[in-house]
Amino acid sequence: MWGLVSANRWTDRKASVVCKQLNYNASKGVAVNGSRYEASRRTIQLTDVDCNRNEEKLDQCHKRLLTPAEGAALTGRVSVAGVKCVMHVSGTSQVASNIGCTMIYVGVNIIIVILILINASAIICIMRKKYKSTASVQVTGAPPPAMDLSKISYD
Numbered sequence: 001m002w003g004l005v006s007a008n009r010w011t012d013r014k015a016s017v018v019c020k021q022l023n024y025n026a027s028k029g030v031a032v033n034g035s036r037y038e039a040s041r042r043t044i045q046l047t048d049v050d051c052n053r054n055e056e057k058l059d060q061c062h063k064r065l066l067t068p069a070e071g072a073a074l075t076g077r078v079s080v081a082g083v084k085c086v087m088h089v090s091g092t093s094q095v096a097s098n099i100g101c102t103m104i105y106v107g108v109n110i111i112i113v114i115l116i117l118i119n120a121s122a123i124i125c126i127m128r129k130k131y132k133s134t135a136s137v138q139v140t141g142a143p144p145p146a147m148d149l150s151k152i153s154y155d
Contacts, residue, residue: 006047007033007079017051017058019085032082044074049081
């Protein structure tokens, strides 16, 4: 089951954990709270994510998994979490302004982000148009069939 992550208590600190897992500059994670990257037909699946920025992966943060009924009740009534990251390129920092991500939760211990897939210990980042990922990632499972993987480059 796929669902969105609520922006409830979503901050730059939590976004930084996502960016750190993506090998971007963790100090430059920016929380995006709202519908800019929202997928309106998905239900809310995860809320109250709490990270202290020491985590290497979002899955290490405290979070609350909603029941299907709880998620359906919140869908369309709450903002959805998202992230923007700063990427290191050849010793410099570059704002990856097209990395807009709506967080999606899939099952226990797997976090999915529209445009970012966090699968247990791995992340795939699917960028918006005009931006191609240069992040090196480890893919540990088949991506969801509905996701467009054409904009990903990985080792």
